[in-house]
Amino acid sequence: MPSYDPKRPLTLRDVSEASGVSEMTVSRVLRNRGDVSVTTREKVLKAARSLGYVPNKIAGALASQRVNLVGVVIPSLSNMVFPEVMTGISEVLDGTVLQPVVGVTNYSPDREESVLYEMLSWRPSGLIIAGLEHTDASHAMLAQAGVPIVEIMDIDGTPLDSAVGISHRRAGRQMAEAIVAAGYRSIAFLGTQMPNDHRARKRLEGFEEELARNGLTLIDREFYSGGSALLKGREMTEAILKRTPTVDFLYYSNDMIGAGGLLYCLENGLDVPGKIGLAGFNGVELLDGLPRKLATMDACRLEIGRRAAEIISGQHASGAAGGAVIELFPILQPGDTIRKR
Amino acid sequence: MPSYDPKRPLTLRDVSEASGVSEMTVSRVLRNRGDVSVTTREKVLKAARSLGYVPNKIAGALASQRVNLVGVVIPSLSNMVFPEVMTGISEVLDGTVLQPVVGVTNYSPDREESVLYEMLSWRPSGLIIAGLEHTDASHAMLAQAGVPIVEIMDIDGTPLDSAVGISHRRAGRQMAEAIVAAGYRSIAFLGTQMPNDHRARKRLEGFEEELARNGLTLIDREFYSGGSALLKGREMTEAILKRTPTVDFLYYSNDMIGAGGLLYCLENGLDVPGKIGLAGFNGVELLDGLPRKLATMDACRLEIGRRAAEIISGQHASGAAGGAVIELFPILQPGDTIRKR
DNA sequence: TTGCGGTATGATAGCGCTAACAGTTCGGGT
């Protein structure tokens, strides 16, 4: 196996010379496109392999005007929810020519805008983006992009193109309904202090709406930002219980802080769910390992990822237009932290 | 603001015509390169903005032979460890022109190979890849790539170019040392059943090595795969305690199953760390919220990400060669689950 | 006047690949 100057990057021409056929034929072999005789194909593959040739997709994409990438723009990777969405997306995309490329915004609209700009400048075949709220500039870019766009997680609003998600407002209402039905009356909310987490905001809005319909209001609330969610859950729970000892239900904006709260209550010998009930949101698998099962609502993350990827790949294959809105329905899992009536 | 056919994608030419200057000048303005008069610059920017033009990086990259992307190849996103590495990488890269692009291998060497092939076909400016173990083909590709490569997480082996990580073998030894020193003698191991998790394997090897030096061997072991780690930790712990009631220490291959085990022990009223000690590995922040602090070892994930990114960006800027090996030293955090002597 | 350095802009030639079309060969039907 001859050794070549590692400085000069290999091109199709190198493979073509090494195998004695035209660049075009090499290109055809490497892409499995068009008719190539078996002997030629093998000759080319052998040459390509022995050279260690890796095709240059930059040039290929420019020439063919095709980029088999799907941009996925999400707020965070570190909270268990988006990795699962990614899993769903990958599952579906693995069966196609498309590949996901992630961009993370950290819940910042400006960062979202620049991530989007960056992604679109690579001319992806489609885009999956979390949420329905974007800056004006982001909206304009998306509208201009000319590729399928799927906004995921949330459907409380007007999608730009397609959307797959759940109604967080409804989710909040449902949870409130269940809590009230179970006889709890002094309800507090514990959540993230994130002006840009629109989904958490909508859940809380729906929740308060339903409380109001029952003549109730939140008796207390507590917000946090940063740090270990489990620990914050403990701390906030302690704070609320100290400040408002009459509270009989704690509604957490996510399971992680809910789990922290649950651990705190159990350690302190509180009667859960008799004297005090708890509920979170997301349905993370982490909860399975807890001493008691926290009430929660599955956010259909895997399914959202799958459906979004299906929409993209469907439109990619067929060239059809989008505009679909798929609403998924989370299931309330009462667990062991809401008392049964 | 005129509206254009959204079908035809915009090019430099459109902006050039709209602003009455050459494409070259537009290109210069959009990249802030070369001398352009203030009036021209503004004219161009106005036109570009009003058209909603997004440059085509595919074409730009091909023409300039520069791609400001850094490939990051990791086994998984769903276990809290790699997201933190990503955070470190992003932190550093955000201060440069470079951008990370992740690829996930799910601990499969074959998948790693294809992810690598895919990445290299986009001709990134550098590559960060977890682990030192790769297929022959992967090795060949990396060697040919002609860009800075940093292998991260592990330094027990021979790096291809640069490496940043800890010695997992040593980490295992250190933990064994501490456990033995604390007087535990009937030690069991609980971990993942993953032939390709080389780092967990090396930790266990180091661990057993040190036990052997003290005339000890593992009294029992238990492996799992898939499912909720917290739950698996419970189940495995229960299994071991039933099967080998004489066990006095449980060494877990990661904090998540360790946390599950800890919860199990506490619930069952076991005397931790008196009658039985526990330790995990990773130093995940989740542990902060647990009722008792699990002994663990910080894997320096954030720092590994930072250093790796620094190496890439340094080499990118200077064109210098690599070959550095940076060893980081994890700190043993005894927590409350190893008895003090 | 000529010439010179600096600034601002344009023209030209690719980057490495693929789409589209143009051969070439070969076997078989008429």
Next chain:
DNA sequence: ACCCGAACTGTTAGCGCTATCATACCGCAA
């Protein structure tokens, strides 16, 4: 013998951008 189409391979012309060099213009010193 001829033609025809299928199977295979090659030629040409870009894709949208940037590197490089050429040009135009300005003010000012010689």
